Amino acid sequence: MKLKDIGEFGFIDRVSPLGLIRADGVVKGIGDDCAVVSLEGSDYLLVTTDLMVERVHFMIDWTSPEVLGAKALAVNLSDIAACGGRPRDAFISLAIPDHLDVEWLDGFYRGMSDLARQYRVNILGGDTTKSKSDLIINLAVTGLVGRDEILLRNTANVNDVIALTGPTGEAAAGCSILTNSPDLPDHIAQPLVRAHLSPRPHVKEGRFLAQSHACTAAIDVSDGLSSDLAHLCKDSNLAAIIYEQDIPVGDNLIEAAHMMGMDPLEWVLNGGEDYVLLTAIMPEMWSLVKEQAISNGFNIIQIGKFVQGRGIQLVGDSGRSEELEPKGWDHFK
Amino acid sequence: MKLKDIGEFGFIDRVSPLGLIRADGVVKGIGDDCAVVSLEGSDYLLVTTDLMVERVHFMIDWTSPEVLGAKALAVNLSDIAACGGRPRDAFISLAIPDHLDVEWLDGFYRGMSDLARQYRVNILGGDTTKSKSDLIINLAVTGLVGRDEILLRNTANVNDVIALTGPTGEAAAGCSILTNSPDLPDHIAQPLVRAHLSPRPHVKEGRFLAQSHACTAAIDVSDGLSSDLAHLCKDSNLAAIIYEQDIPVGDNLIEAAHMMGMDPLEWVLNGGEDYVLLTAIMPEMWSLVKEQAISNGFNIIQIGKFVQGRGIQLVGDSGRSEELEPKGWDHFK
Numbered sequence: 001m002k003l004k005d006i007g008e009f010g011f012i013d014r015v016s017p018l019g020l021i022r023a024d025g026v027v028k029g030i031g032d033d034c035a036v037v038s039l040e041g042s043d044y045l046l047v048t049t050d051l052m053v054e055r056v057h058f059m060i061d062w063t064s065p066e067v068l069g070a071k072a073l074a075v076n077l078s079d080i081a082a083c084g085g086r087p088r089d090a091f092i093s094l095a096i097p098d099h100l101d102v103e104w105l106d107g108f109y110r111g112m113s114d115l116a117r118q119y120r121v122n123i124l125g126g127d128t129t130k131s132k133s134d135l136i137i138n139l140a141v142t143g144l145v146g147r148d149e150i151l152l153r154n155t156a157n158v159n160d161v162i163a164l165t166g167p168t169g170e171a172a173a174g175c176s177i178l179t180n181s182p183d184l185p186d187h188i189a190q191p192l193v194r195a196h197l198s199p200r201p202h203v204k205e206g207r208f209l210a211q212s213h214a215c216t217a218a219i220d221v222s223d224g225l226s227s228d229l230a231h232l233c234k235d236s237n238l239a240a241i242i243y244e245q246d247i248p249v250g251d252n253l254i255e256a257a258h259m260m261g262m263d264p265l266e267w268v269l270n271g272g273e274d275y276v277l278l279t280a281i282m283p284e285m286w287s288l289v290k291e292q293a294i295s296n297g298f299n300i301i302q303i304g305k306f307v308q309g310r311g312i313q314l315v316g317d318s319g320r321s322e323e324l325e326p327k328g329w330d331h332f333k
Numbered sequence: 334m335k336l337k338d339i340g341e342f343g344f345i346d347r348v349s350p351l352g353l354i355r356a357d358g359v360v361k362g363i364g365d366d367c368a369v370v371s372l373e374g375s376d377y378l379l380v381t382t383d384l385m386v387e388r389v390h391f392m393i394d395w396t397s398p399e400v401l402g403a404k405a406l407a408v409n410l411s412d413i414a415a416c417g418g419r420p421r422d423a424f425i426s427l428a429i430p431d432h433l434d435v436e437w438l439d440g441f442y443r444g445m446s447d448l449a450r451q452y453r454v455n456i457l458g459g460d461t462t463k464s465k466s467d468l469i470i471n472l473a474v475t476g477l478v479g480r481d482e483i484l485l486r487n488t489a490n491v492n493d494v495i496a497l498t499g500p501t502g503e504a505a506a507g508c509s510i511l512t513n514s515p516d517l518p519d520h521i522a523q524p525l526v527r528a529h530l531s532p533r534p535h536v537k538e539g540r541f542l543a544q545s546h547a548c549t550a551a552i553d554v555s556d557g558l559s560s561d562l563a564h565l566c567k568d569s570n571l572a573a574i575i576y577e578q579d580i581p582v583g584d585n586l587i588e589a590a591h592m593m594g595m596d597p598l599e600w601v602l603n604g605g606e607d608y609v610l611l612t613a614i615m616p617e618m619w620s621l622v623k624e625q626a627i628s629n630g631f632n633i634i635q636i637g638k639f640v641q642g643r644g645i646q647l648v649g650d651s652g653r654s655e656e657l658e659p660k661g662w663d664h665f666k
Contacts, residue, residue: 047458109348132387
């Protein structure tokens with residue numbers, strides 16, 4: 001059997017049962033943004049790991065080493081953010097092909113270290129080895145979160161507000177621009193390319209939501225809005241209704257889609273690598289959360305609500321409703 | 334500048350200072366078998382990570398998927414053992430090339446999971462992605478160790494006994510047999526090949542030494558005896574004298590070296606991937622430790638002692654002493 005027959009998530013479902021050997025201390029194993037472990041003390045330990053492979057996740061000539069180093073850390077910090085945590089320490093493994101020189105690697109570490117400093121994260125160790133072909137970057141990152149603050153995927157409730165901490169689709173548009181090199185004005189192309197190359201992990205937003213005690217569930221949008229909303233629905237055993245008119249779509253994305261003959265909604269719903277948070281908020285707390293978010297300097301946008309049932313209904317601008325299939329990223333399909 | 338100009342350890346020295354952003358809770362950052370972090374509670378948290386790259390660390394047709402899965406975990410457990418710790422949770426990242434099918438991956442997970450069960454370690458998460466060329470395996474493993482039990486590299490003292498928990502060189506001999514396919518009898522070749530493919534992490538030995546309070550420093554022999562002893566010497570600011578006649582060398586290794594026209598001492602001193610522990614033991618406690626080790630079902634072998642100064646003196650069977658250069662594994666040299 002080939003992996004493409006069962007897909008990335010089919011494969012994960014297949015091997016997950018092999019992993020839980022002793023249950024003590026395991027709050028959450030495979031199947032959330034982080035593993036959540038209960039040790040002594042008042043905090044849970046969070047652990048996440050992300051692998052980036054040259055020619056699969058990035059092209060080396062699309063980006064400076066500084067920007068790539070920062071992104072490798074950012075995508076892990078985003079997982080910590082999705083659990084409401086404070087990131088603590090990072091551990092990097094690199095497999096380095098011959099053609100990369102020390103100056104390139106200095107830049108990579110500098111970029112990673114600069115972002116680490118912004119988030120007060122240590123880079124405490126790792127493994128450095130040779131690669132016969134592609135550059136391989138793996139980071140494992142630990143974090144801490146109060147036991148009453150943890151944000152998981154399987155805890156949303158009926159009638160909870162579905163909200164995003166930022167727009168989706170821009171990273172996918174940026175990736176498409178880098179791949180196809182369309183003739184676009186810089187003021188449209190560059191912010192989209194930047195969204196792909198330099199995502200900002202929503203750690204501040206995650207901490208705010210964790211401390212609000214109004215957020216019942218969260219995930220970071222890495223596979224794509226449709227797929228990540230489907231994860232929240234499936235794990236919380238709920239359905240979702242989202243409204244096309246409420247989904248945030250930036251002007252640059254609309255312009256770029258128009259000029260490239262693309263459907264902007266395809267990027268927005270299925271693009272991935274957005275690293276904004278998709279969250280469930282108690283309906284009676286929504287106004288307060290929205291207001292406090294704005295006074296903390298960031299936005300949170302309602303796009304729909306959770307209801308009984310299964311699947312996702314997308315209500316179009318005309319009022320017509322259709323089933324939204326999760327079509328986000330699957331490495332093997 | 335190319336990496337081969339500065340070597341793996343030169344590169345690590347170069348980037349390490351960039352990593353420590355906040356010192357609180359960091360007992361040990363880059364430069365030991367594990368990072369050691371002080372959280373709330375009576376234990377330290379240990380974190381280690383190891384990257385294995387196809388055609389660099391393994392050839393896929395040398396081994397079954399089960400055996401490779403077990404080894405990927407074992408080498409990380411060995412790092413936890415070298416710090417005296419109890420391994421807790423593992424996090425695996427895999428980049429999978431197209432040609433590997435689901436049945437192969439099932440075997441890989443089965444092998445890893447069987448070893449995890451022996452050591453009561455969970456496999457709690459990770460990342461699964463595609464690779465355009467080689468199979469990439471990264472594991473991050475956490476462990477716990479009592480604050481008064483931790484074994485580090487920089488804490489050996491003058492006159493401490495230098496001791497090994499098992500023989501070295503066998504994995505290197507096994508690797509050489511797999512590479513060169515010499516005509517050797519199975520009863521000689523197979524145990525050596527097994528030492529390369531299926532190392533046993535010395536977790537039990539590490540726990541015994543940590544609890545003995547007689548062990549002042551430890552490292553696992555992964556780069557090679559000469560290199561790993563040099564790490565202990567440099568970090569503890571000491572020199573070492575070791576005696577050729579006391580270094581354990583198995584009969585199979587001597588036979589294989591003879592039949593392959595190799596120098597057995599080259600494998601023993603510089604081979605690497607042994608995953609036995611190299612330790613410093615208080616001299617007044619040595620007899621007791623040795624005796625208790627044997628009554629616990631394993632061996633510990635004195636090969637020399639730490640002295641004032643720098644470098645390693647190897648005293649040959651003739652009584653002549655020579656400087657031993659660390660010639661173990663460096664990925665870039």
